[in-house]
Amino acid sequence: xxxxxxxxxxxxxxxxxxxxxxxxxxxxxxxxxxxxxxxxxxxxxxxxxxxxxxxxxxxxxxxxxxxxxxxxxxxxxxxxxxxxxxxxxxxxxxxxxxxxxxxxxxxxxxxxxxxxxxxxxxxxxxxxxxxxxxxxxxxxxxxxxxxxxxxxxxxxxxxxxxxxxxxxxxxxxxxxxxxxxxxxxxxxxxxxxxxxxxxxxxxxxxxxxxxxxxxxxxxxxxxxxxxxxxxxxxxxxxxxxxxxxxxxxxxxxxxxxxxxxxxxxxxxxxxxxxxxxxxxxxxxxxxxxxxxxxxxxxxxxxxxxxxxxxxxxxxxxxxxxxxxxxxx
Amino acid sequence: xxxxxxxxxxxxxxxxxxxxxxxxxxxxxxxxxxxxxxxxxxxxxxxxxxxxxxxxxxxxxxxxxxxxxxxxxxxxxxxxxxxxxxxxxxxxxxxxxxxxxxxxxxxxxxxxxxxxxxxxxxxxxxxxxxxxxxxxxxxxxxxxxxxxxxxxxxxxxxxxxxxxxxxxxxxxxxxxxxxxxxxxxxxxxxxxxxxxxxxxxxxxxxxxxxxxxxxxxxxxxxxxxxxxxxxxxxxxxxxxxxxxxxxxxxxxxxxxxxxxxxxxxxxxxxxxxxxxxxxxxxxxxxxxxxxxxxxxxxxxxxxxxxxxxxxxxxxxxxxxxxxxxxxxxxxxxxx
Numbered sequence: 001x002x003x004x005x006x007x008x009x010x011x012x013x014x015x016x017x018x019x020x021x022x023x024x025x026x027x028x029x030x031x032x033x034x035x036x037x038x039x040x041x042x043x044x045x046x047x048x049x050x051x052x053x054x055x056x057x058x059x060x061x062x063x064x065x066x067x068x069x070x071x072x073x074x075x076x077x078x079x080x081x082x083x084x085x086x087x088x089x090x091x092x093x094x095x096x097x098x099x100x101x102x103x104x105x106x107x108x109x110x111x112x113x114x115x116x117x118x119x120x121x122x123x124x125x126x127x128x129x130x131x132x133x134x135x136x137x138x139x140x141x142x143x144x145x146x147x148x149x150x151x152x153x154x155x156x157x158x159x160x161x162x163x164x165x166x167x168x169x170x171x172x173x174x175x176x177x178x179x180x181x182x183x184x185x186x187x188x189x190x191x192x193x194x195x196x197x198x199x200x201x202x203x204x205x206x207x208x209x210x211x212x213x214x215x216x217x218x219x220x221x222x223x224x225x226x227x228x229x230x231x232x233x234x235x236x237x238x239x240x241x242x243x244x245x246x247x248x249x250x251x252x253x254x255x256x257x258x259x260x261x262x263x264x265x266x267x268x269x270x271x272x273x274x275x276x277x278x279x280x281x282x283x284x285x286x287x288x289x290x291x292x293x294x295x296x297x298x299x300x301x302x303x304x305x306x307x308x309x310x311x312x313x314x315x316x317x318x319x320x321x322x323x324x325x326x327x328x
Numbered sequence: 329x330x331x332x333x334x335x336x337x338x339x340x341x342x343x344x345x346x347x348x349x350x351x352x353x354x355x356x357x358x359x360x361x362x363x364x365x366x367x368x369x370x371x372x373x374x375x376x377x378x379x380x381x382x383x384x385x386x387x388x389x390x391x392x393x394x395x396x397x398x399x400x401x402x403x404x405x406x407x408x409x410x411x412x413x414x415x416x417x418x419x420x421x422x423x424x425x426x427x428x429x430x431x432x433x434x435x436x437x438x439x440x441x442x443x444x445x446x447x448x449x450x451x452x453x454x455x456x457x458x459x460x461x462x463x464x465x466x467x468x469x470x471x472x473x474x475x476x477x478x479x480x481x482x483x484x485x486x487x488x489x490x491x492x493x494x495x496x497x498x499x500x501x502x503x504x505x506x507x508x509x510x511x512x513x514x515x516x517x518x519x520x521x522x523x524x525x526x527x528x529x530x531x532x533x534x535x536x537x538x539x540x541x542x543x544x545x546x547x548x549x550x551x552x553x554x555x556x557x558x559x560x561x562x563x564x565x566x567x568x569x570x571x572x573x574x575x576x577x578x579x580x581x582x583x584x585x586x587x588x589x590x591x592x593x594x595x596x597x598x599x600x601x602x603x604x605x606x607x608x609x610x611x612x613x614x615x616x617x618x619x620x621x622x623x624x625x626x627x628x629x630x631x632x633x634x635x636x637x638x639x640x641x642x643x644x645x646x647x648x649x650x651x652x653x654x655x656x657x658x659x660x661x662x663x
Contacts, residue, residue: 041514041515041516042514143602157603159603160603187377187378187541187604188377188541188543188582188585188586189377189581189582189585189599189600189604190603191585191587192584192585192586192587192599193599193601195587196599214514214515215587216515216589217586217587217588217589218587220587220588220589220590220591220593221587221588221591221593240591241591241592244589244590244591244592254516255515255516256589258515258516258518258519259515259519259544259589260519260522260542260544260545260547260548260549261544261547261548261588261589262543262544262547262583262586262588263588263590263593265547265548265568265571266547266548268523268526269519269522269523269548270519271516271519271520271523272516272519275484275486275516275517276514276516
């Protein structure tokens with residue numbers, strides 16, 4: 001069942017060189033209990049997409065296009081009044097970020113921060129909220145939760161802080177968890193712990209998750225479906241197994257071949273020539289065409305829409321219509 | 329392909345003054361009795377998580393920080409015994425590239441001047457000769473020489489890292505310490521820089537000490553790997569052997585923890601429990617013992633520091649029970 005439905009999301013920022021369309025016509029669905037991986041390199045628009053969903057860019061200069069819609073439980077989040085929006089944030093859709101220390105209040109104990117979130121959304125006594133906070137800390141695997149409810153953020157390691165952030169996010173049993181690079185700042189053994197935790201919690205609580213990351217290894221292990229972003233657009237969407245086995249979009253293919261592998265020796269890495277264009281001057285036609293080994297004149301002239309490529313897979317690439325153009 | 333020892337670290341120790349207000353706490357041992365040899369022509373990968381001491385070790389090797397005890401020899405020269413001018417002469421032969429090229433480049437100096445500067449400091453070239461050499465270096469690292477008059481902020485992260493590499497190469501060193509050279513870069517740019525480093529190594533017959541937290545990157549680039557944890561060496565061996573059959577339980581945990589970009593790979597992992605302890609209070613005995621999943625773990629592990637010993641030919645590990653370390657259960661090891 002579709003829980004969240006994003007259609008034609010366009011988020012732009014004014015700059016000296018005109019509007020930067022950081023997110024440019026992004027559409028996707030998130031189903032109940034599903035994990036969608038949103039991957040891409042810096043500046044592809046993955047974080048702005050997430051922030052747009054919760055309207056966390058409202059106090060900035062960002063502008064979301066009037067034609068964009070973000071439907072959740074029959075309502076358009078982009079047209080919700082402030083009070084209704086506040087009730088959705090945290091209680092229905094929660095978010096965790098890369099740097100947990102920036103999101104935690106240094107002068108409040110972690111227990112009271114969790115309790116505060118609960119009391120902001122639910123009618124609960126302080127005592128009940130604190131009891132629930134302790135329960136949540138246990139759920140996210142914090143050792144000795146009865147003592148740790150009284151801990152301050154600086155007393156905890158980076159991994160433990162991220163567990164606290166997850167506890168805060170889960171405190172009102174959200175239907176959707178948006179995790180933006182949740183393990184990027186962590187060491188690899190701690191990253192593994194947090195990823196296991198997220199996978200376990202998601203199954204147990206039946207939430208849907210949007211996992212935003214630059215690490216395709218992370219999505220391979222966790223996501224049911226993957227959306228690859230480039231130049232402010234989703235260039236390919238597919239079931240995880242399909243995407244890794246047979247990438248359709250040349251960018252996806254190049255990205256998969258550019259990573260060194262932990263599971264096998266690699267000799268020479270495939271590279272993508274050139275660099276990511278700035279959002280103020282996206283190339284004409286297909287955003288990837290200047291770097292694409294298969295591009296022909298149509299790619300520079302016409303922007304490919306999301307085209308169905310069979311088996312529920314969608315990609316913005318003219319090769320779907322003209323497969324004989326694929327250079328071998 | 330690798331020859332005689334070029335860089336030899338023996339029992340190297342680096343302590344930093346204690347923490348706390350007024351720094352009166354006990355000294356913190358960032359590097360604890362590490363002995364390591366880098367042979368001429370090889371790429372040695374030094375891996376570890378934060379607080380492992382890998383960066384400090386790299387800086388001690390070049391004497392960018394002064395080690396507390398131990399010795400460093402570069403091509404037979406006792407690096408720690410050199411006076412300032414002798415050290416400066418030696419630095420022509422050993423250079424370092426940092427993770428964040430933005431932090432290591434002067435923002436008010438054009439990138440061309442940044443690459444030219446070492447040539448002038450070491451009196452290797454000046455005037456038009458220097459400018460020509462800079463242009464050749466730009467070309468060698470894959471940069472258009474016409475960007476020489478730009479400033480660091482006008483370049484992308486990948487371009488800046490190429491500048492960092494060109495600057496290090498300008499004095500024609502034999503040895504490069506590369507401290508997380510690609511970890512700030514996006515995947516597609518990272519691949520370009522890794523390929524560049526491989527090409528340069530071959531063309532200039534360079535020796536690398538490649539410091540990184542990313543094991544996949546190290547596997548890709550290094551001939552040999554050394555693994556550090558809480559200031560100590562846990563394991564060292566050829567890349568092939570270490571990835572096929574890691575001998576230290578910490579190495580096993582590290583390999584298991586890395587997400588594999590293959591959705592069909594088995595998911596169940598042996599993840600070490602808990603956090604790494606603070607370097608301020610390293611556990612007694614084996615520093616990894618509180619998190620160690622080795623089935624033979626016993627009281628000896630918490631009391632006796634394991635010797636760093638040759639467990640298999642050319643493969644060293646600091647574990648009492650390295651002979652019986654279980655293989656990583658899920659990682660498929662290709663040949």
